[in-house]
Amino acid sequence: MKKLKNLYWSVLSGSAAHIIKRDDIVWWKAWGIRIISVLLALIVCGFVTVSLTDLNPIEMYITMAQGAMGTPRLVWNLFQNTAILLGVALAVTPAFKMKFWNIGAEGQILIGGLATATCMIFLGEKIPAPLLIPVMLVVSIISGALWAFVPAYFKTRFNSNETLFTLMMNYVAIQIVAYFTLEWSMPKGSGTPRTLEFGQLPVLFGQKYLINILIVVVLTVLVYIYLKYSKQGYEISVVGESEKTARYIGINVKKVVLRTMAISGALCGIVGFLLVAGTDHSLKSDTAGGRGFTAIMVSWLAKFNPIFMVLTSLLIVFLESGASKISEVYRLNSSFSDIITGIIIFFIIGCEFFINYKIKFNKKEEIVC
Amino acid sequence: MEKNIALELKNITKTFGSVVANKNISLQVKKGEILSILGENGSGKTTLMNMVSGIYYPDSGQIFADGKEIVIASPKDAFDHKIGMIHQHFKLVDVFSAAENIVLGLEDEKGFDMAAYIERIKEITEQYGFELDPYKKIYEMSVSEKQTVEIIKVLFRGADILILDEPTAVLTPQETLKLFAVLRNMRESGKAIIIITHKLHEVLSLSDYVAVLRKGEYIGTVKTSETNESQLTEMMVGKKISLNIERSPVETCTDRLVVNNINCVNREGIKLLDNVSFTARSGEILGIAGIAGSGQRELLEAIAGLQHLDGGSIIYHNPKTGEEENLRDKTPLEIRQMGVKLAFVPEDRLGMGLVGNMDIVDNMMLRSYKKGKSAFLQRKNPKSLADEIIERLEVVTPSAYTPVRRLSGGNVQKILVGREIASSPTVLMAAYPVRGLDINSSYTIYNLLNEQKQKGVAVIFVGEDLDVLVELCDRIMVIGSGRVTGIVDGRNTTKEEIGILMTKSAEDMMQDEGGHEE
Numbered sequence: 001m002k003k004l005k006n007l008y009w010s011v012l013s014g015s016a017a018h019i020i021k022r023d024d025i026v027w028w029k030a031w032g033i034r035i036i037s038v039l040l041a042l043i044v045c046g047f048v049t050v051s052l053t054d055l056n057p058i059e060m061y062i063t064m065a066q067g068a069m070g071t072p073r074l075v076w077n078l079f080q081n082t083a084i085l086l087g088v089a090l091a092v093t094p095a096f097k098m099k100f101w102n103i104g105a106e107g108q109i110l111i112g113g114l115a116t117a118t119c120m121i122f123l124g125e126k127i128p129a130p131l132l133i134p135v136m137l138v139v140s141i142i143s144g145a146l147w148a149f150v151p152a153y154f155k156t157r158f159n160s161n162e163t164l165f166t167l168m169m170n171y172v173a174i175q176i177v178a179y180f181t182l183e184w185s186m187p188k189g190s191g192t193p194r195t196l197e198f199g200q201l202p203v204l205f206g207q208k209y210l211i212n213i214l215i216v217v218v219l220t221v222l223v224y225i226y227l228k229y230s231k232q233g234y235e236i237s238v239v240g241e242s243e244k245t246a247r248y249i250g251i252n253v254k255k256v257v258l259r260t261m262a263i264s265g266a267l268c269g270i271v272g273f274l275l276v277a278g279t280d281h282s283l284k285s286d287t288a289g290g291r292g293f294t295a296i297m298v299s300w301l302a303k304f305n306p307i308f309m310v311l312t313s314l315l316i317v318f319l320e321s322g323a324s325k326i327s328e329v330y331r332l333n334s335s336f337s338d339i340i341t342g343i344i345i346f347f348i349i350g351c352e353f354f355i356n357y358k359i360k361f362n363k364k365e366e367i368v369c
Numbered sequence: 370m371e372k373n374i375a376l377e378l379k380n381i382t383k384t385f386g387s388v389v390a391n392k393n394i395s396l397q398v399k400k401g402e403i404l405s406i407l408g409e410n411g412s413g414k415t416t417l418m419n420m421v422s423g424i425y426y427p428d429s430g431q432i433f434a435d436g437k438e439i440v441i442a443s444p445k446d447a448f449d450h451k452i453g454m455i456h457q458h459f460k461l462v463d464v465f466s467a468a469e470n471i472v473l474g475l476e477d478e479k480g481f482d483m484a485a486y487i488e489r490i491k492e493i494t495e496q497y498g499f500e501l502d503p504y505k506k507i508y509e510m511s512v513s514e515k516q517t518v519e520i521i522k523v524l525f526r527g528a529d530i531l532i533l534d535e536p537t538a539v540l541t542p543q544e545t546l547k548l549f550a551v552l553r554n555m556r557e558s559g560k561a562i563i564i565i566t567h568k569l570h571e572v573l574s575l576s577d578y579v580a581v582l583r584k585g586e587y588i589g590t591v592k593t594s595e596t597n598e599s600q601l602t603e604m605m606v607g608k609k610i611s612l613n614i615e616r617s618p619v620e621t622c623t624d625r626l627v628v629n630n631i632n633c634v635n636r637e638g639i640k641l642l643d644n645v646s647f648t649a650r651s652g653e654i655l656g657i658a659g660i661a662g663s664g665q666r667e668l669l670e671a672i673a674g675l676q677h678l679d680g681g682s683i684i685y686h687n688p689k690t691g692e693e694e695n696l697r698d699k700t701p702l703e704i705r706q707m708g709v710k711l712a713f714v715p716e717d718r719l720g721m722g723l724v725g726n727m728d729i730v731d732n733m734m735l736r737s738y739k740k741g742k743s744a745f746l747q748r749k750n751p752k753s754l755a756d757e758i759i760e761r762l763e764v765v766t767p768s769a770y771t772p773v774r775r776l777s778g779g780n781v782q783k784i785l786v787g788r789e790i791a792s793s794p795t796v797l798m799a800a801y802p803v804r805g806l807d808i809n810s811s812y813t814i815y816n817l818l819n820e821q822k823q824k825g826v827a828v829i830f831v832g833e834d835l836d837v838l839v840e841l842c843d844r845i846m847v848i849g850s851g852r853v854t855g856i857v858d859g860r861n862t863t864k865e866e867i868g869i870l871m872t873k874s875a876e877d878m879m880q881d882e883g884g885h886e887e
Contacts, residue, residue, distance in 0.1 A: 242720055
């Protein structure tokens with residue numbers, strides 16, 4: 001018993017091997033580790049597939065790829081979903097970079113969407129589309145910003161916990177939107193969301209989603225420039241890295257927190273606007289669809305770099321749509337595709353450990369028992 | 370005498386990235402013996418002992434206890450081999466009593482019997498001559514009492530090898546004497562004791578052997594009775610040095626910063642600054658001496674606009690306009706907007722003065738990024754400032770775009786001081802600017818301070834090394850427990866005089882408290 005305990009300790013605490021933080025890693029090594037981890041993930045998924053089902057894993061991967069981009073329509077869907085997820089990731093990034101844990105993007109999107117829908121319903125017939133759409137945009141930006149401003153205000157004023165606060169604000173937003181969905185449903189009270197006729201975003205070159213994608217491309221560039229080259233972006237970095245330093249050089253930390261959260265919420269509001277006016281042409285309480293949370297992973301995986309986020313959001317959306325295709329084609333329970341997605345994401349996140357640390361095996365295998 | 374060796378290290382090496390913290394270190398300590406590990410700040414003393422106590426794991430080398438080779442991979446392993454370390458920063462639960470802290474985490478198969486534990490704690494205190502009330506809560510304790518709790522905690526777990534990391538850094542001289550008496554008692558009862566220190570007189574008065582480290586390398590072990598201060602210094606710093614810091618005469622000298630009766634109280638109602646008054650003059654270096662944590666930090670932060678004060682005034686005499694302005698309770702931004710050119714090198718370099726994850730250029734911008742109306746950053750001037758500092762102060766860095774946390778302590782400090790001086794300040798405050806720096810970097814910093822002094826800047830220098838203070842400063846203010854206990858002329862004073870002033874306040878405080886109770 002004592003021996004076993006000792007062995008447990010030595011393994012756990014690393015007598016046999018120990019972990020060292022890497023100082024620096026050359027970029028090709030880091031990408032090598034990432035590629036190896038994706039390959040490993042695919043192999044592990046293959047084993048899981050074979051042991052749980054009677055599918056051929058290679059065939060399954062092909063189905064997956066087809067499900068994500070087998071037809072032009074699917075490719076457009078893929079891009080559209082990537083754009084929306086990327087938009088949310090862009091929105092949460094300034095807050096997260098400031099170490100303000102904004103997990104309320106979901107609610108901020110919904111409120112932005114609600115504002116858009118309100119304009120479409122009540123102003124739709126009164127003002128022409130070229131005027132209506134900018135109004136919708138502005139109103140959604142303001143409402144998203146306000147929704148995010150509230151937890152920031154309480155944080156700076158009373159030092160409340162922003163994680164809980166933003167999370168709770170999600171439920172409030174969901175309930176408000178659920179109420180209006182029912183209120184506006186056609187026929188009234190049926191719960192079927194009304195299709196919003198007026199103020200839909202224009203179809204460019206025959207592609208419904210193109211305008212959404214273009215807007216997010218512009219946002220990506222803007223957020224990248226804002227974070228890297230603007231004075232405000234610099235302030236965000238300093239506050240995020242060390243509040244003490246920020247105060248030492250005279251940055252008004254409270255002001256930066258309020259401003260950054262308002263920006264974060266405003267970007268979420270824009271995504272809400274795109275979803276309601278561009279994608280769905282309706283408003284439901286699940287319009288945001290959990291993207292507010294997935295986006296955190298996207299942003300984090302890309303280390304808060306908007307350009308890398310294009311890749312990470314594409315990866316996540318690809319996996320999700322591919323996995324759902326597997327369930328559909330092979331008539332498997334949807335949990336199976338969740339398992340596959342989970343394994344792949346686990347490996348991708350897990351490999352960051354090997355990029356930041358290396359494991360050194362002790363030459364001496366002697367363990368004192 | 371082989372069997373008497375309690376702990377032996379053989380060829381221990383530890384690197385952090387490219388930095389070699391310990392290189393091939395071998396030393397041993399016998400039972401009933403006190404070994405000092407002597408070395409400057411940053412010479413690898415603490416790293417070495419952290420490997421013995423299971424916090425770090427050596428890259429190579431062997432550790433023997435009682436003649437057997439052992440593997441220490443966790444603090445628990447260390448305890449299993451009867452090794453206990455008392456860290457510089459105490460790890461105690463404030464709201465628990467001494468006894469509760471001592472038994473915390475104990476795995477006793479017989480069940481938990483507090484009364485019996487307290488009996489044993491009392492036995493230990495009596496055996497070695499500690500003074501401790503086991504029922505007293507940690508938050509009511511003085512630093513020295515907390516240290517006692519930490520030591521008993523280790524003894525309670527049956528440690529035969531005790532390691533103390535800079536145990537006297539936070540103690541008054543009286544408390545130090547008490548601690549030494551206790552340590553001698555432990556030696557009598559056969560414990561092996563290792564103390565980490567950089568204070569020579571302690572080494573000489575307490576230990577049997579001295580092992581000297583320099584820049585991560587093992588220099589040698591000498592018998593205390595056969596050595597002296599100058600030999601140890603030579604081993605520590607490599608060559609015999611007399612400090613010889615250049616001190617230019619004070620030329621123009623006008624009042625720049627007049628601090629009047631400032632007070633500062635923390636949340637617990639303890640006075641951190643108690644009626645502090647002094648004047649900093651242009652063209653001179655005002656040194657501030659005192660035991661660590663006597664209010665030095667609060668004082669500088671109050672002047673920099675980072676610490677709220679409960680009374681008093683800080684009057685700045687603007688050399689350009691001749692106007693007088695009160696800086697009390699202004700924010701750093703307001704102070705700058707008033708045209709007060711205040712440079713501040715804080716104690717916490719990477720946590721306050723610089724941003725560790727940012728590169729040198731971005732750190733240069735911290736002070737100046739706001740300049741200009743553009744919404745965008747301008748990195749051209751910061752880049753040339755970075756290049757200039759790297760060249761002039763001989764900063765060792767791969768490039769100006771290297772994150773500062775990757776640089777060594779000395780280079781980090783050069784970057785910070787360089788940036789602060791670049792704003793051509795009228796007041797320069799530096800808190801422990803040479804802590805952890807090697808001799809050469811330290812001299813670079815002293816020279817920079819002197820250079821500023823000659824330019825007519827009022828320099829305020831908070832230091833810990835009394836020799837340096839005495840050689841560098843024109844006047845030295847001594848503070849103890851938040852009070853000014855004396856201001857002396859740097860040219861006519863001695864270390865001993867300052868030492869007495871540093872301790873004077875503690876005695877006064879004790880008398881005061883005694884008086885209140887009556």
